[in-house]
Amino acid sequence: MSVPICRTCGSDTSRFVGRLPVGHVFAGRRLVxxxxxxxxxxxxxxxxxxxxxxxxxxVYERLYRAGGxxxxxxxxxxxxxxxxxxxxxRWDGLAKDVVDIGCYTGHLLALLPKSFxxxxxxxxxxxSTVAATRGVTxxxxxxxxFALASAHYDLIMACDVIEHVPDVExxxx
Ligand SMILES: [Zn+2]
Numbered sequence: 808m809s810v811p812i813c814r815t816c817g818s819d820t821s822r823f824v825g826r827l828p829v830g831h832v833f834a835g836r837r838l839v840x841x842x843x844x845x846x847x848x849x850x851x852x853x854x855x856x857x858x859x860x861x862x863x864x865x866v867y868e869r870l871y872r873a874g875g876x877x878x879x880x881x882x883x884x885x886x887x888x889x890x891x892x893x894x895x896x897r898w899d900g901l902a903k904d905v906v907d908i909g910c911y912t913g914h915l916l917a918l919l920p921k922s923f924x925x926x927x928x929x930x931x932x933x934x935s936t937v938a939a940t941r942g943v944t945x946x947x948x949x950x951x952x953f954a955l956a957s958a959h960y961d962l963i964m965a966c967d968v969i970e971h972v973p974d975v976e977x978x979x980x
């Protein structure tokens with residue numbers, strides 16, 4: 808088994824952690840075609856833990872577009888959302904425009920201080936519609952479309968996204 812290059816630091820010293828199971832369900836919906844699990848790797852140099860190989864961008868986009876609503880919303884007490892919410896409170900009244908890459912139904916954005924203007928990037932149309940009811944303006948369907956936009960934002964967050972990005976450094980501003 809060849810060792811994949813770390814997508815964060817470029818090191819070739821990653822260690823195989825284990826096989827990931829084949830996926831038969833995604834975002835609450837049973838898949839017609841199962842998604843291969845691949846392997847989980849840990850980079851000894853930067854501690855990044857990543858899946859290899861990645862699925863194609865087209866596969867991820869199709870999976871997220873077809874995802875069921877309410878799957879992630881049902882996780883009302885997500886610890887990471889609580890941490891982000893607490894962390895971002897320091898910009899209450901200071902930051903204006905906040906973007907959530909992969910905002911889904913706007914659940915995380917809706918937890919943020921009311922002084923923020925909420926923007927999202929989301930490929931799933933049904934989820935975007937729900938996000939709009941939570942005061943989120945969806946500005947792009949994909950990260951690539953978002954990268955083409957010339958607007959500026961005070962805060963950009965991406966939760967559950969980085970593990971799907973082929974070149975992590977290139978994806979970060
Ligand atoms: Zn690394």
